[in-house]
Amino acid sequence: MIIALVFIMILFQILTSGILLKPMNITNLILQNSYVLILSVGMLLAIITGNIDLSVGSVVAFVGALAAVMMVTLKVPVPIAVMISLLVGLGAGAFQGLFIAYFKIPPFIVTLAGMLLFRGLTMVVLKGQTLAPFPESFQLIAAGYFPGQDVKIAGLNVVAIIVGIILSVIFIIFELNKRRNMAKFGFELLPISFEISKWFITVCAINALTIGLAAYNGIPLVLVLLVVIIIVYTFITQKTIAGRHIYALGGNVKAARLSGVKTKKIMFWVYANVGLLAAVAGLVVAGRLNAATPKAGNMFELDAIAACFIGGASASGGIGTVIGAIVGGLVMGILNNGMSIMGVSVDWQQVIKGIVLLGAVCFDVYTKNKTGSK
Amino acid sequence: MATIHLEMRNITKAFPGMKALDSVNLTVNNQEIHAIVGENGAGKSTLMKVLSGVHPHGTFEGEIIFNGNVCSFANIKDSEKLGIVIIHQELALIPFLSIAENIFLGNERAVNGVINWNKSIVEANKLLDKVGLKDNSTTLVENIGVGKQQLVEIAKALSKEAKLLILDEPTAALNDDESNKLLSLLLELKKKGITSILISHKLNEIEKIADAITIIRDGRVIDNLHKSTDIIDEERIIKSMVGREITDLYPARSPQLGDEIFRVENWTVFHPEHADTIAIDNINFNVKKGEVVGFAGLMGAGRTEIAMSLFGKSWGKKHSGKIYKEGKQILLNSVSDAIENKIAYVTEDRKSYGLILINNIMKNLTLASLRFFSRINIINKNQEVLTSGEYLTKLNIKCSGLKQKVEDLSGGNQQKVVLGKWIMADPDILILDEPTRGIDVGAKFEIYTIINDLVKKGKSVIMISSEMPELLGMCDRIYIIAEGCIAGELTAKKASQESIMKCIITHSRKRGI
Numbered sequence: 001m002i003i004a005l006v007f008i009m010i011l012f013q014i015l016t017s018g019i020l021l022k023p024m025n026i027t028n029l030i031l032q033n034s035y036v037l038i039l040s041v042g043m044l045l046a047i048i049t050g051n052i053d054l055s056v057g058s059v060v061a062f063v064g065a066l067a068a069v070m071m072v073t074l075k076v077p078v079p080i081a082v083m084i085s086l087l088v089g090l091g092a093g094a095f096q097g098l099f100i101a102y103f104k105i106p107p108f109i110v111t112l113a114g115m116l117l118f119r120g121l122t123m124v125v126l127k128g129q130t131l132a133p134f135p136e137s138f139q140l141i142a143a144g145y146f147p148g149q150d151v152k153i154a155g156l157n158v159v160a161i162i163v164g165i166i167l168s169v170i171f172i173i174f175e176l177n178k179r180r181n182m183a184k185f186g187f188e189l190l191p192i193s194f195e196i197s198k199w200f201i202t203v204c205a206i207n208a209l210t211i212g213l214a215a216y217n218g219i220p221l222v223l224v225l226l227v228v229i230i231i232v233y234t235f236i237t238q239k240t241i242a243g244r245h246i247y248a249l250g251g252n253v254k255a256a257r258l259s260g261v262k263t264k265k266i267m268f269w270v271y272a273n274v275g276l277l278a279a280v281a282g283l284v285v286a287g288r289l290n291a292a293t294p295k296a297g298n299m300f301e302l303d304a305i306a307a308c309f310i311g312g313a314s315a316s317g318g319i320g321t322v323i324g325a326i327v328g329g330l331v332m333g334i335l336n337n338g339m340s341i342m343g344v345s346v347d348w349q350q351v352i353k354g355i356v357l358l359g360a361v362c363f364d365v366y367t368k369n370k371t372g373s374k
Numbered sequence: 375m376a377t378i379h380l381e382m383r384n385i386t387k388a389f390p391g392m393k394a395l396d397s398v399n400l401t402v403n404n405q406e407i408h409a410i411v412g413e414n415g416a417g418k419s420t421l422m423k424v425l426s427g428v429h430p431h432g433t434f435e436g437e438i439i440f441n442g443n444v445c446s447f448a449n450i451k452d453s454e455k456l457g458i459v460i461i462h463q464e465l466a467l468i469p470f471l472s473i474a475e476n477i478f479l480g481n482e483r484a485v486n487g488v489i490n491w492n493k494s495i496v497e498a499n500k501l502l503d504k505v506g507l508k509d510n511s512t513t514l515v516e517n518i519g520v521g522k523q524q525l526v527e528i529a530k531a532l533s534k535e536a537k538l539l540i541l542d543e544p545t546a547a548l549n550d551d552e553s554n555k556l557l558s559l560l561l562e563l564k565k566k567g568i569t570s571i572l573i574s575h576k577l578n579e580i581e582k583i584a585d586a587i588t589i590i591r592d593g594r595v596i597d598n599l600h601k602s603t604d605i606i607d608e609e610r611i612i613k614s615m616v617g618r619e620i621t622d623l624y625p626a627r628s629p630q631l632g633d634e635i636f637r638v639e640n641w642t643v644f645h646p647e648h649a650d651t652i653a654i655d656n657i658n659f660n661v662k663k664g665e666v667v668g669f670a671g672l673m674g675a676g677r678t679e680i681a682m683s684l685f686g687k688s689w690g691k692k693h694s695g696k697i698y699k700e701g702k703q704i705l706l707n708s709v710s711d712a713i714e715n716k717i718a719y720v721t722e723d724r725k726s727y728g729l730i731l732i733n734n735i736m737k738n739l740t741l742a743s744l745r746f747f748s749r750i751n752i753i754n755k756n757q758e759v760l761t762s763g764e765y766l767t768k769l770n771i772k773c774s775g776l777k778q779k780v781e782d783l784s785g786g787n788q789q790k791v792v793l794g795k796w797i798m799a800d801p802d803i804l805i806l807d808e809p810t811r812g813i814d815v816g817a818k819f820e821i822y823t824i825i826n827d828l829v830k831k832g833k834s835v836i837m838i839s840s841e842m843p844e845l846l847g848m849c850d851r852i853y854i855i856a857e858g859c860i861a862g863e864l865t866a867k868k869a870s871q872e873s874i875m876k877c878i879i880t881h882s883r884k885r886g887i
Contacts, residue, residue, distance in 0.1 A: 185756040241744045241751045248741055251730035258688060258719065258727050259742045259795070260710040318732050 001312050001327050004360070008331055012338030019341050020334070023215035031143070031288065033333035034222045035060070035281040037326055039300055040307035041233050042277030044325040045270045047308045048237075048250045050317025051107035053271065055096060055114030056278040056304060060297030062118040063089050063282030068131035068292030071138060078138045086279045092118060093275015094268070101267035111271075115301070123294045132291035142287030146219040156211065157218040164210030168203040175199055222284055229277070234322045246270060251318030306353075307332055310360040331356070379404040379569050380425075380538060385436035387420055387429060394420040395434070396593045402538070402586075407560055407570045409584035411577070413615055413842070417593040418573050422540050426460040427453040440538075457537030461527045463546060469516035473507075474498035476515050477530045501529040505559055521552030528559065532568075539563070540571045545579060546674055557583050575672050577879055581606050589614040608879070616842060616871035624847035625819065627826045631850065632663030634701075635834055636717075636803050641695035643683045653690055654680050654858045661803060661834045666825065668849035669838040670874050676858035677838045678722055681805045685719040686712040699802070713742060718801035720792055722808035722838070724785075728792040731781035735773060736762040738780050738791050742799040765794045770820060786817030793824065804828060805836045810844060822848060842871045856881040 012020045019025060039056050046053045063085050070081040092114070099110045133139075148159035175195070182189060213219050237243040248256040249263050257263050281300070286292050311328025313320025335356060339349045380402040387395040395417050402408045412418050423429045425438060427447030438445045440456055447453045450460075467476050474494050483494045498511040507525045509518055515526065524544055531539055541560075545553040560570050561583055574580055580587060589597040589611060597614040599606055643654040654676055661667050669677045682689035684697065686709035697704050699715055706712045712719070721727035729738055739762045740747065747758045762776050769790045773783060780791055789809065796804060806825070810818040825835055825848065839845050845852055852869045854862040854877045861881035864873060 185760055239752050241748055248730050251732050254727050255730055260713045
């Protein structure tokens, strides 16, 4: 899947005659797609359980609207308003999770109802109007940059370069640690030359990104938020009992239940979590637009679902990774961005995105069948 | 002398690794009720599947002669065209459709695809009249009981102009009254010229209505009895059904029984869907340390249901009764309660209830024991790999490695993965439900050895099995389960296939039909 992403990047780099990977556009890509990526992380967990969540777009709008009412109309301090907004998102997710897990209503129906309900509530809260502008400190979340923006050497932001180097060092320490641990258990290790080339590629990628960002305004704050979310959820899904239980439930709910997995509890928290991440995305969207509108987040759920499936998640559940969903989201984002730069009209963009989604999933299913039959 | 209606000659049907039928001959005369009896897995159902075209012509050897013509059915439709209709044990009715709609499903009274409802209803009423069902033909099937549903199935068969009706355990889910009605309907249909083949475990029913009996065991016909010439003798039937020598090998073990570790008192459970039906009726049993206790019984006797209801109330509703472990009462409200109390249940249906097929061997092995490899809920993957690797060797699981998906493993190796998962959870009491179903002899022996190793370490095993030689070869004590009750208890010394079968049959007799 990463190969597909690299392929698409190179393709559009050529087609847009180099505009795609210009420093300004890299930053733009991140700002434009951050909220869809955040949503797809939440959506991925729902998809691993074998279901989807149709309500995230509406929750995005609803949380944005509430935040606007609190900050713009009621002048609530920003940190408090953010906390309340996140809790409301969690509550919206928990509300749906309650019906799904404990009343056994199919998630498709519950979240379809949620989609209507929260969209409606958004309009009620906003009275059909757009609310703006947000306090400046809030706008920073979505549009701000890491401090030290003005410290530049040869046109490059020093902070971004340093962050890149620090991340590279942390990454290598982590990998070495992992290797040492495996050696302690007496496992067979991959040849060191292979590992070093892997580390080299990763370090290059990290630094290419930070240098690209440094050449413009530095590291966007929303990227920091996104990276934290990716790390936390990768950790949860890959390293914790709860994560393992989500995959087991999606793979075979009956077998999981008979193995002591608390299936209801898991379903509840998965959907509550989708709500929480939708709230995060809702705040980012509101901050970026610097306004709350009744139409915000429209159809976001479909972008998030598409990202997960392009990223290799299985519609029947039990398969999918956070990184996959992020890569899938980036593929869609680069397609959007690249085609816009090329001047492809919006109608044809939709057609091409549809074909890419279909093609990606076909490819996935086909290769899986092939490996399954051997 | 009656004319021959159906003749099946030298039918041999092999599945990979086993012969299900071995030159079976079956002759059914016109207008008779012909019973086929045999143990679970004897080959009765396979024979009927051959006859009805589920196993198409060419996938078996031998020939079928129906009304004097040699037949080669490619599918069920072909056999139905000639009037051979099979009614399966699991009824194939659609609950949300009406009786009339069900009767004509796939066989609609229609012109150019447009259904003539008036005609359907009139004809359905006539058919209902024939089978003696008084309900309105527009009633939804979900609103009538199982007994009446069985009659609808027969009406459906009649609508296809059935000449030969095959009924697979038709009275298994019926109460006595309904059973009697059904049996007299068969006698009545016989008078009207319809021949029936009846597969049943209930010998008293067979004695009552069958004209001829064929006894099958291990894919061969063992005995034929005709009411006109032979005395229908229960002892003889039982002996023919089970009279196999125990030729399978069971690893030797010298039992060392300790104190009682597990006791169940007055355990009663209601059916999850039919809220008024008592499915498990006042069960009492106990297990000692280091003991292998068997649960014998026919299919549908309630053995799996008993095990699952005890295992964290995974089956049934309105559980009542007491469970004791090492003398102390324990409450098992969920599977995790059961696991914490060191009780494990290895399911009979490994694909649906035992394994996450799309996951690899390691993730399946450790699913019930993740807490052993984690601190503050974070899994130590290295420890996980190490321990699962040990189980791979210990259980001799043949695979390419821990990362292989379990769906690519053979049945025997899949079974070992499920077993390994629960041994890893370190239970004191391990309930094994059909632990050797569908696996080859070599793997069976390995699993028996694993069981013996466990009890040697002081663990206790409850073994549910439909293979009586297996129970007799492995268990120290056997409880016989019939119709959700414990029908009897036999020690290893006293137990034999005959005594177990007799116990089951006297039990259903006591309940009276």
